[in-house]
Amino acid sequence: MTRQIHPLDKHLRLERIPTLYCPGCGLGIALGALLRALDKRISEGTINPDKVLWVGGIGCSSRMVFYVNYDAAHVIHGRAIPFALGAVLANPDLLAIVTGGDGDIAGIGGNHLIHAARRNVDMIVLMFTNFVYAMTGGQVAPTTPRGVSTTTTPRGNPEYPVNAVKLVGSLNANYVARASVTTPHYIEQFFYKALGMRGFRFIEIVSTCPEIYGRHIGLRDPVEMYSELRKRVKYKHKPSLEKAEIDWEKGIVIGEFVERSNPSLIEILKGVRS
Ligand SMILES: Cc1ncc(C[n+]2csc(CCOP(=O)(O)OP(=O)(O)O)c2C)c(N)n1
Ligand code: SF4
Structure with missing residues (x-):
């Protein structure tokens, strides 16, 4: 029997499929949406696939770079952003796409996130928020809600979480958005938009x-977890950063929070803008 050819197959390293993702993991939904946006840009001729570079750190989300049929680098935990920065400084024509978990990007690599946004470095950062360090078994992450018990906070997380959208939006980033795997059409739409821009573009997914995480909060069943997340996600049209709530109880606001056309680091270094 001949294999059914999927239209997105050309974007995947098929020899690496199936992924290592657990059944019911949201990451596959996100990857499909991202590839649909990239496919559209490539077929329109606005992106050259030979100039695309995916960079991932360590973790389930970072591992996405294993599966895409593009130049890709799997680097050390939390260091995908500085690796991508070096790549675009050496070769300014590259389109660098960084993927990583909330632990990798906002925790271990948090300092790099701040300074890349401040410098408006030409790259897209896709941060997957699953509220824990998942690959290593569920340690507390900077995004873990207060009170949730994890393997390192068995009596409940005593800390306040970071709101990465508000943090990055308060800096010099040209684009800041949030979507959810329960709204793949927004992942596709926001990534498509980001692919057409310059400067630092940040999408929290x-x-x-x-x-x-499901085990920690009593939602071990993938369908149940998906529908509980879907109930909490609220789309708003171009909301302000003050509205960027991400709270399991009060709701998770998604949308495009920031859209600017500030000069990017590469444009400044090239002297085309100041
Ligand atoms: C420097 C370093 N510290 C710790 C680890 C162990 N480690 C591997 S994956 C991981 C968790 C990744 O969590 P996150 O970035 O949130 O991604 P997820 O797996 O949740 O998608 C950790 C702590 C490592 N590989 N390298
Ligand atoms: S541990 Fe969680 S994030 Fe990692 S593959 Fe499994 S379901 Fe997905």
Whole structure:
């Protein structure tokens, strides 16, 4: 029997499929939406696939770079942003796409996130928020809601979480958006928009991790976890940063929070803008 050819197959390293993702993980939904946006840009001729570079750190989300049929680098935990920065400084024509978890990007790599946004470095950062360090079994992450018990906070997380959208939006980033795996059409739409811009572009994608985070909050069943997340996600049209709530109880606001056309680092270094 001949294999059914999927229209997105050409964007995947098929020899690496199936992925290592757990059944019911939201990351596959996100990857499909991202590839649909990239496919559209490439077929329109606005992106050269030979100039695309995916960079991932360590973790389930970072591992996405294993599966895409593009130049890709799998680097050390939290260091995908500085690796991508070096790549675009050496070769300013590259389109660098960084993927990583909330632990990798906002925790271990948090300092790099701040300074890349401040410098408006030409790259897209896709941060997958599943509220824990998932690959290593569910340690507390900077995004873990207060009170949730994890393997490192068995009596409940005593800390306040970071709101990465507000943090990055308060800096010099040209684009800041949030979507969810329960709204793949917005992942596709926001990534498509980001692909057509310059400067630092940040998209937080809230994802379901039934295997690890689900266990911690009593939502081990993938369908149940997906529908609980869907109930909490609220789309707003171009909301202000003050509205960027991300709270399991009060709701998770998604949308495009920031859209600017500030000069990017590469434009400044090239002297085309100041
Ligand atoms: C420097 C370093 N510290 C710790 C680890 C162990 N480690 C591997 S994956 C991971 C968790 C990744 O969590 P996150 O970035 O949130 O991604 P997720 O798996 O949740 O998608 C950790 C702590 C490592 N590989 N390298
Ligand atoms: S541990 Fe969680 S994030 Fe990682 S593959 Fe499994 S469900 Fe997905």
